[in-house]
Amino acid sequence: MARQEYLFTSESVSEGHPDKVCDRISDAVVDAYLSEMPDARVACETLATTNRIVIAGETRGPESLTKDYIAHLARMAVKDIGYAQEGFHWETCDIAVHLHAQSAHIAQGVDASGNKDEGAGDQGIMFGYACRETEELMPAPILFSHKILKKLAEVRKSGQEAVLGPDAKSQVTVRYENGLPVGVTSIVLSTQHLDETLTSMDVRQIVEPYIRDCLPSGWISDETVWHVNPTGAFVIGGPDGDCGLTGRKIIVDTYGGAAPHGGGAFSGKDPTKVDRSAAYAARYLAKNVVAADLADRCTIQLSYAIGVSEPLSVYMNLHDTGRCDEAKLEAGLRDVMRLSPRGIREHLHLNSPIYERTAAYGHFGREPAADGGFSWEKTDLVDALRTLAG
Known part of the structure; x- marks a missing residue:
């Protein structure tokens, strides 16, 4: 017990923490690409230090998103956060952009072709969690x-x-x-x-x-x-006092250590990257299980292999709080939501510029927005899960 x-x-x-400055910039780049091309590919990392920002990574998208424009997005993000101090000023800091084309060897595994559906952008494990501690079903x-x-x-x-x-x-x-x-x-x-x-x-x-x-x-x-x-x-x-990097606050971004974490960061990644999209899907399913009153706590794990469409495993733990057949509910999760990368993106409408707002104050426990932001916080699977549980 x-x-x-x-x-x-x-x-x-806070949003002004050096690592969160970098998460914000990386997600601003993701949003810019998805605004121009919903099936763009982005893996963007940012480093920030005293009066310097370095943006690097791989992309596939429109050529209209120039390095100067990416630098402008970074400046606007820093300005909105509120940095106008001598050691880190939105207007005067030096910004270097080193984005280049996505690896063809990665692309061939992810892209759909012939009878092959779109594959996961990487291997890995992702967790989702929900509990009855708060109205938001968060720890x-x-x-x-x-x-x-x-x-x-x-x-x-x-x-x-x-x-x-x-x-x-x-x-x-x-x-x-x-x-x-x-x-x-x-x-x-x-x-x-x-x-x-x-x-x-x-x-x-x-x-x-x-x-x-x-x-x-x-x-x-x-x-x-x-x-x-x-x-x-x-x-x-801020970055004048301590160097910042994208993806260093993964426990802050999720459940504060109250639930497992698969290890993959979210910010800077387009939704074909299951580090991000499958973690959102796992939270969505776990939240709906708890919202349906089928359990007081729920942990869900998904696992993927790069280039493979369907998850290798789906695991659910109701922590001895379940009010249903746990194995039956676990087996039926794939029936209420397709868990391939394409299925997740389409179900949650993830190919939209909705990510910059996620970069601070947590990706979970937020209010779903009319434009699709935080769609993984909706509880619209409650009826389907209750029917599944019998």
């Missing part, structure tokens, strides 16, 4: 870590708290009783600030009201431990 009384911690990072620690930073970004950008800088990290430790989250034992926040005279206590006075608003009533008590800017001043931030 699973433990019922414990503490669990997850962290998030509480990661969800509230995201909410804190998203709120602080909103008040920073609105000018309400203009003294805050773009770079920030949060960490929330949640106390569980009877297997359910009931309170917060510690809160860690490190946030960049633009006024060098601010102390850690000054910063806490600024951010504490917003943090309290983000957490459920009663979760913060007199015993909750706070660590706000515990190292003191945090003025030099």
Whole structure:
């Protein structure tokens, strides 16, 4: 039986964190290609350091997307995040673009031809997870870590708290009783600030009201431990303070360590890459299982081989919370959704420019958008899964 009384911690990072700057730029490139050519191929990696951005990778798409235009997209992303400081300025930083054509040997395995359907863009394993801890069917620690930073970004950008800088990290430790989250034992926040005279206590006075608003009533008590800017001043931030790379925040992007991760990053990849699309599909299926009240927790694993269309395996674990025949439900998942790369893309409408917005504050637990963004968060398979479960 699973433990019922414990503490669990997850962290998030803001859109101005160096790695998230890189994720944002890489996904802006993906969106640009998909806007011009829905079946474009993109594998884009970004590095950011003091006043320098390097964009590299493989693409297949229209020649109208020049290196100058890609550099412009990067500048606009950095500007929107809010970097206009001496060591990293959206207008003056040097940007090098080293995108080149996709490998023909990879393309021949992925592309459909003759009787062969489109194959997976790589081998690998992908996981999806959902649970009843929150309305969003996400683990509480990661969800509230995201909410804190998203709120602080909103008040920073609105000018309400203009003294805050773009770079920030949060960490929330949640106390569980009877297997359910009931309170917060510690809160860690490190946030960049633009006024060098601010102390850690000054910063806490600024951010504490917003943090309290983000957490459920009663979760913060007199015993909750706070660590706000515990190292003191945090003025030099972003890529000027620490080098950033695409794909280094995969646990932040998913479930905060509360569920397995297959190891593949999402940002910078078009939806033929199953690292991204199959992870979205696994979350979609797991969320619908829980939303259908067939279980309180659900983990789904999918596995693929490069160039092969159908998944090699489909695994489901209901963690002893299931209210149905687990094996029967697992066997029927392929009937409610085609799990080939093409099937996933078509079902979730993934060949659209919907990815830049995913680069910060988590790919899961978000609201589905009218234009297809976060389509994997819909719960439109509930009826089909209930019928399948009998």
